[in-house]
Amino acid sequence: MDAQEIRKSAALEKKHWWYAERRGLVRRLVRPLPAGRALDVGCGGGGNTGVLRDLGWDVTGIEYSPVAAGIARGRGLKVVRGDAQCLPVADASMDLVMSTDAWEHIEDDKAVARETARVLRPGGRALVAVPCSMALWSGHDVALGHLRRYERADLAALLEGAGLKVVDISSWNVLLRPVARLRRKNNDSESEMEEVHPVLNAGLRAAVATERFLPVQRLPGISLVARAVKR
Incomplete structure (x- = not known):
C-alpha cells in the first residue's frame, strides 16, 4: 500500500463503517482472553492496536511502513518498525499475536505464519483476519497492494x-458480499476505502452488526477470521 493510501485509510479509520465494525470484532474476540503481552503485526495506523491496549494488554505494534508507524506512534501507541517475515521479538514471548489485513500484502506468508508461531508461548493465541476468496479479486485489491485473497x-x-x-475460521462481512461482488466486477484500479455519507455509513454498520445474531459465519464473506493456538 502506498503512502497516499495509508494516509487516506488512517483518516477514515475512526468513523468508517468497515474499520469501526472490525474494531468491534477484535474487541469481542479478545475480551474473553486474560490480558498479557501482545503483538499487532502489520498494525497500520493502530486502530486495532488501540483496542488491545484499552482491554489491558501490553501491546506492541509491528509495522513495516514508516508512514503508518508514524501515524500509530502519533496516536500514543507503542510501535516498532519491523518485517512480519522476521519479527524482532524473542521466541515464546507473546500471549497473543494479531494480524488484521496484513498477510495478503506479504510475498512469503508462510514465513509470517512461522514467525507468528515462533514468538507465541505454548498455549498462546493467534488472531488473523484476511480478505476472502479470489472470486472477489478486483482493482480494489490492486490499489491496496494485495497479492492474494484466501480460501478457508x-x-x-x-x-x-x-x-x-x-x-x-469464520466468515465476516457476509451480508454485504453480493454488494461487494457487484461493485468490484467493473472496478479496474480503485480502492473502495473512501468517505461514506453518514446515513449510508450507519446502514452499512448495521448490516455488518446484524451478522452477530445470524448463523452466517460458515457462508462466504468478504473476510476470513482465524483463531489458532500454539501447540
Missing part, C-alpha cells in the same frame, strides 16, 4: 503448517 482451506493449511492448531 488454504488459510487453515497455512496456520497448521506453521505448527498452530486452528480453533476456528
